Amino acid sequence: xxxxxxxxxxxxxxxxxxxxxxxxxxxxxxxxxxxxxxxxxxxxxxxxxxxxxxxxxxxxxxxxxxxxxxxxxxxxxxxxxxxxxxxxxxxxxxxxxxxxxxxxxxxxxxxxxxxxxxxxxxxxxxxxxxxxxxxxxxxxxxxxxxxxxxxxxxxxxxxxxxxxxxxxxxxxxxxxxxxxxxxxxxxxxxxxxxxxxxxxxxxxxxxxxxxxxxxxxxxxxxxxxxxxxxxxxxxxxxxxxxxxxxxxxxxxxxxxxxxxxxxxxxxxxxxxxxxxxxxxxxxxxxxxxxxxxxxxxxxxxxxxxx
Numbered sequence: 001x002x003x004x005x006x007x008x009x010x011x012x013x014x015x016x017x018x019x020x021x022x023x024x025x026x027x028x029x030x031x032x033x034x035x036x037x038x039x040x041x042x043x044x045x046x047x048x049x050x051x052x053x054x055x056x057x058x059x060x061x062x063x064x065x066x067x068x069x070x071x072x073x074x075x076x077x078x079x080x081x082x083x084x085x086x087x088x089x090x091x092x093x094x095x096x097x098x099x100x101x102x103x104x105x106x107x108x109x110x111x112x113x114x115x116x117x118x119x120x121x122x123x124x125x126x127x128x129x130x131x132x133x134x135x136x137x138x139x140x141x142x143x144x145x146x147x148x149x150x151x152x153x154x155x156x157x158x159x160x161x162x163x164x165x166x167x168x169x170x171x172x173x174x175x176x177x178x179x180x181x182x183x184x185x186x187x188x189x190x191x192x193x194x195x196x197x198x199x200x201x202x203x204x205x206x207x208x209x210x211x212x213x214x215x216x217x218x219x220x221x222x223x224x225x226x227x228x229x230x231x232x233x234x235x236x237x238x239x240x241x242x243x244x245x246x247x248x249x250x251x252x253x254x255x256x257x258x259x260x261x262x263x264x265x266x267x268x269x270x271x272x273x274x275x276x277x278x279x280x281x282x283x284x285x286x287x288x289x290x291x292x293x294x295x296x297x298x299x300x301x302x303x304x305x306x
Contacts (some may be wrong), residue, residue: 046075053079064093068116069108078112078119086122095131099138103153106142110135110167114174121179129183134189136171136213140205143167147237147287156287161244163287164205164237168212175213184214188225195229204230208238227257232264236275237282239265 004017025040032043041105042048053076056062068077077094084090094116099105113135117128145151147160155163175184191207192201204226209221223242226234243265246258268275284293 011242049075049259050079053078053083055205057083058079058112062090064097065099066102066109068094068097068103069099069105069112069119071108074108074112074115078115081116085120087120088123088127090125091116091120091127091131095127095134100141100151103151103155106156108172110139110142111174114177114180116152118177125183128180129186131240132175132180133187134208135216137202138210139171139209141204143205146199149287157291158287159281159283159285159293160287161240161283162293164208167223168209168241171209172212172215176216178217180213180219184210184217188214192225192229199233201265204235204238208241225283227261236278240279240282 004021008015008017008020025031030042030044031040056076057080059187063289067073081087081090081094095113096123099109115133119130137295143164146153146155146163147154155166158166188207189202191210195203195207203245207226207229208223209228215222223245226242227239239261242258243262246262269279274275285291286293
């Protein structure tokens with residue numbers, strides 16, 4: 001209100017400040033007024049985030065740190081990249097942000113990196129491919145660090161299989177866009193080729209996540225490459241996850257390698273006590289060992305001592 005009074009007092013416009021202020025609040029779909037606090041605010045946070053992005057866009061340089069993935073700031077930087085559209089230097093900085101020492105930032109980057117790549121859609125595609133490659137490799141490393149207890153994580157309250165399911169769902173929801181299809185295929189081909197020469201621990205997990213992202217685009221062929229390349233050496237968490245997914249899809253939709261995998265897993269669960277014990281721990285025991293879960297994923301209350 002003070003701004004309106006100051007502005008109009010210096011001009012001969014014959015406009016009442018209070019009337020103008022009231023009309024602005026009543027007619028604007030962007031602003032709201034809190035009578036109790038006597039405050040004007042945006043009706044939706046996205047308006048403030050967009051205007052912050054406009055402010056960033058006017059600056060000569062913008063510092064890119066792990067802050068860009070933080071839930072409080074991520075939308076502002078998403079709009080900032082969207083305003084730029086063609087911004088290889090900025091996207092490379094975002095892709096290369098090191099979040100390895102911050103558990104929350106690792107999860108936030110896993111969720112948000114795809115959105116930044118989409119926002120900068122006019123950027124040369126080799127940068128997008130680089131982002132896909134690094135993003136999925138980091139996801140695979142993050143999963144291994146959590147599941148093998150190399151790093152302390154809030155995700156260790158869940159079983160390994162649950163965490164892997166969450167990661168594959170995030171990959172699918174964040175990257176299942178036709179814009180990413182060529183980049184995903186290129187990364188898959190690189191892993192397939194490299195895995196024929198040597199085994200890298202992250203490779204099967206990165207390939208699983210890439211396949212999950214590609215599933216809705218080319219569902220007829222996904223996941224079978226994991227069984228074809230790694231066979232019996234496929235990590236047990238991946239074996240169990242794929243068997244579960246296969247059991248929840250139509251038989252006609254399964255490729256022959258996946259049917260073979262499912263038969264082998266079910267046979268091992270039936271005949272091998274060791275395999276069954278490992279599978280039970282992966283599916284039902286939290287990574288930190290403090291909690292048990294039912295087959296349906298429900299957390300079980302610990303038994304009270306008699």
